[in-house]
Amino acid sequence: MLAIELINLVKNVTRQKCERQDIELKRAHDGTPERLYDTLSAFSNQTGGGIILFGIDEKTDYEIVGVYDAQDLQVQVTNQALQMQPVVRPVFTVAEIEGKIVVSAEISECDIFEKPCFYKGSGRLRGAYIRVGEADMPMTEYEVYSYEAFKRKIQDELRPVLRASTDSLDPDALAEYFLKLKKAKPNLAKQPNEKILKLQGITEQGIPTVAGIMMLGEYPQAFFPQLSVTAMVVDGTKFGGLGVNGERFIDNQRIEGTLTQILEDTLAFIRRNIRNATIVDDEGKRADRTEYPMKAVREIVLNALIHRDYSIHTDNSPIRVILYSDRLEVENPGGLYGRITLDELGKVAADTRNPFIAGGLEVMLGTENRFSGIPTVVDEMERAGLPPAVFESQRGIFRVTLYNRPSGGKREFAVSEALPDAMQQILFYCERPRSRTEIADYIGIDSPYYVVSKYIRPLLEMGRLKMTLPETPKSKNQKYYVPSGTGVL
Template sequence: MTIEEFEIILNRIQQQKTETQTLEVKSAADGCPKKLFDTLSSFSNQDDGGVIVFGVDENQNFREVGVYDPQDLQKQVNNQCLQMEPVVRPLFTVTEKDGKSFVAAEIPAVDLTERPCYYKGVGRIKGSYIRSGDSDEHMTEYEIYSYEAFRKKYQDDIRVVERATMQTVDEKKLYDYIGKLKEGKPNLASLSDETVSELMSVTRNGSLTLSTVMLFSPYPQAFFPGFGIIASVVPGTEMGDTGEQGERFTDNQRIEGNIPQMLEEALQFVRRNMHHRTIIDPYTGKRADRTDYPLTAVREAVLNALVHRDYSMHTEAMPIQLLLFEDRMEIRNPGGIYGRIQVDQLGKVQPDTRNPVLAMALEVLDITENRYSGIPTIRREMERCGLPQPEFTDARGSFAVCFRKRDENDGKRDNRRKSDEEDLQSSLLLYCRTPRTKKEIGAFLGLSSTTYAIQRYVMPLVEQGKIRMSMPDKPKSPKQLFYTEI
């Protein structure tokens, strides 16, 4: 950074009196801080890196105390950076203010393939940190494993399930799948089913893989109890809220089975617990069902969770969560975003795939397209329904998508429309106590199109038995009269 940029940071510290996700302050008035390893690790392990500012004392309300010796400080900091794995290469900037010296050390992000960066003195497990707000926190073993899994390209979707045998899967569906694998592939079709199974990771050395079990076993949870979905309806806006009778959930279901079955049951759960309204378009007269959330978007979100969740041994006790609150729905799955992609790039760039064999198998089974169209579809469906855009969150080994309901003002407008509609119907019923022609009704409603007036306003009341036709066997007759029975 330039000296000018450093001075802006110093001024901002005095204004905000706080550290941040990418900013740490250290006093260094009496010497170099002895242990910078935690911060060096956490800054190196986040994509934006971070800056350590020396010469500001947090314990004195962020008072600018200056550093003891800028040159020696840089040397001592660099010595600590050399004790990291991989070695950290800081970029120093020095400035003076009010006769005091200040030093900034920019800590660059370590490449994803080299993470986690850790202090060699205590080892990878104890020496790896992650930044959370303004603090440095120990990485969990799972977070460390996640980096290793990407670096070494572990494929947990094809790890062998030791206890699984052909008797524990639906053999007919499995062999139908192998047949589909051969379709349009002459070279593959010429091979035996056993050879195709090995090549396409249905089996490994004759043993069934996790993908095969998750797709074709009637009950994969016999092997992996946590690889299911916990679906809950919360009578409030936060977990822990209770209903009028003290109930914590108004519906609560453990969804199990193979992936196609869990997908369908999850959709049934959402359908059962969503509000359904019938809306009549005032211009076209067409009826449409409106739900809290578009089911197409819900399907894509649940499917994404089932396909892209982490299936490693570290998450075997972690089910997907499907939570319906009063104001939103959340779908949370174990395993953060995989690879280099970031949240703001979702649906815009091609991502790394955590479970490529599983994703390909679902494509062959016509359950998913496997063309990275899921998130664009979710966004498009939410927009089409006039709902807020989905919110995606990647946080410490988990990923979540949040769908929010319509703004309360939308509901008030809907209620006003409903009230206006009811008033109009009452007036029309009163008007038709005297039999009326189509033309008379159109004029009464102020509509030039009598066809639209009848279809939009009168026929629904005819279907409800509130208005009758003088010639019910000739509904299109120009002599037709409409009347209300008194």
Template sequence: MEPKVRPLFTVCEDELRTDKRAKLEDLNSNALHLYFAKIRESKAQLAALEDERILALQGIIQEGQPTVAGEMLFGIYPQSLFPQYSIMASVVPGRKVGEIGSTGERFTDDKRIEGTLAQMLDEAVTFVIRNMKRKLIVDENGKCAVGSEYPVKAIREAVLNALVHRDYSIHTENSPIRLLMFDNRIEIENPGGLYGRGTINKLGRVDLDTRNPYIAGALEIMIDSGKRYSGIPAIRYEMSANGLKPPVFESRQGVFKVTLYNEVLSDRKDGVTDDAIIAFCAVPRSREELAREFGFSTPTYFLKNHVKPLVDQGKLALTLPNTWVRFMPACRCPAPGADAASGKRKARCQSCAAEWIRSSPESCPADRIRGPRKAGRPASAGPRW
């Protein structure tokens, strides 16, 4: 007797299951008429078939009853059968759930989004647009334009990905899609991790297995959702084109999550930001520590292209002038003024956040962590970039 061979994964047909409460009257007739017109135009093989036959072949009905796919695509109110097949959208006043706003609120906006897949897609994108920050952009010619915090196309593709590829099995009927907006990012997570043989590293680079092919195929016809497998590359492209940090994709414990950050990257191709370098130098760092932290094998290129511009702009300073020892954020002390009580000059140093009494205008509060200049290199020579 030959041993049974276990398949790599079990083919999922949860979108084709039916609920005994579902009826054909639950489906929106106007939406079906539009669908029939589009599918007959795009698929010649189905043009001569009767409506009911088309619905059966496209997974909309099974044995005269609407399937999960049919309800979610064309239902008058799909949540009457599946209340949690919805989107829970919230805006958090901070960077983690639980932080409280200035007036004690946990969420500055909170909404349960319901309807068909197409309706939830539109409403979720509208929710994000309503709560996004706006920025005024002035070009070289002095013309002004209003920019958004996140590219709308990336948001749409991320929400669409969650709706199409979520798990529609009975095991997730109590699990909605979650959309959370934080101060620095948006998280969109759906029940159901990566399906089939897919891995995070393969996302957007190879054609992966589709959990819900009937839903995906119907949306391609109904709302022009684009070529299948193009969603992840589109998200990556839109974030890059807008100069934002690359999206992060995670799949663990039966949940798939997309995180979009609003952090603007520099124009450099390596993606290292000025803010990241300055933050790392909150504690004085050596050239070797800087290069190693940002993934450069040798410090020469990194120092020339990243650190030197910050020093020239006064955003970083050498802890020992004109030498290669360590870097720290530049001291931003205001011009010293006279202290009437002591007769000494007094200024506030933002680098150390403390009041310093200075006996002469030439000294700097940051001298507290500076030592005597390292011998062996003349002051006039300057650092080697």
């Protein structure tokens, strides 16, 4: 970053008086902190990385105290960074504020194939950290495993279920599967049934796999009691409250069966617990509309069943479906898999955690295995006049939230990658149209041209800002504003 950006960042931090998901503060007035390994690991493992600011003291009301020696500090921090696996390469910036020297160390996110980044002195399991709010937290064994599973291409869906045999598969379901396979994959259907079952990941050496049991088993929960859906309806907007009669849930159900059975029963549970409205258009035609677009709901539940984690680490973790008065949440074990980020969902082909389950359900349900689910959710919510779906991936959990308020009500925002602080300030300030000069003054930068090229233009490209005069973008009367339905995250 530039020195002026560092100065503005320090001013914002001291004004807000807090660390952030991507900002760690260190006093460094009397020397270099002895253990930066946790933060170096956490930022390297975090999407977008993070910044360590040296020369600010949290304990004295976020006072700018300055560092002891900017040159030696950079040397010592680099020495600690060399003890990480993979090696971390900080990018330093030095600036002077109120006669005090402050230093920033920008830590880039490491490549997915090198994660988790960890301190070599503690080892992979004890030396890997993740950022949670303003704290560096040790990674769980499962979080470390998730990276290893991707790098080593471990296919947990193909685990043999040792207590099962081919008699554990439903003969009627198998017959239907083979029938549909002839239409979907006629060349494969010419092979002997035993070979088809192996090639499609349903059996391994004659023993049913997790995928086979979950798709075609007579009763999958005999082997995996928690590979199911727990569905609940909550009275209000918070989990754990009690209804007017003291009940914890208005409705709740554990939904079991094969993946196709779970899908249909979960959708039935949601249908009976959401509101319906009759809409009359200008021509007097009546149409029923559900509280949430069911096509979007189906895609979300189906995605949870296909893309959840099926490793031994999550055998005891069901998918959760919770209906609140203002929203629907669907949560599955297993965060985002592989290289994809939240911003890329539905825009690029993603790495698939469970390709055999995805392929099997494509045959059985006619579902598409080409990353079309998320765009369908986005389009359906927009068509229904509802806020965008919120996608979250946190500590081994993936959650999708649909809000039932119309877009004209209180705005809700989808989760995306954290924006730089200056951009967040601009979005906050541009709730009403502002000129480039006004924006530059507000964030404390002398050059409006620099503000436009560095911050405003990227926000325009992201759709987070709009121009009042889009036909003449360079007009001296041009102003910028936050369009309805977007804002500061």
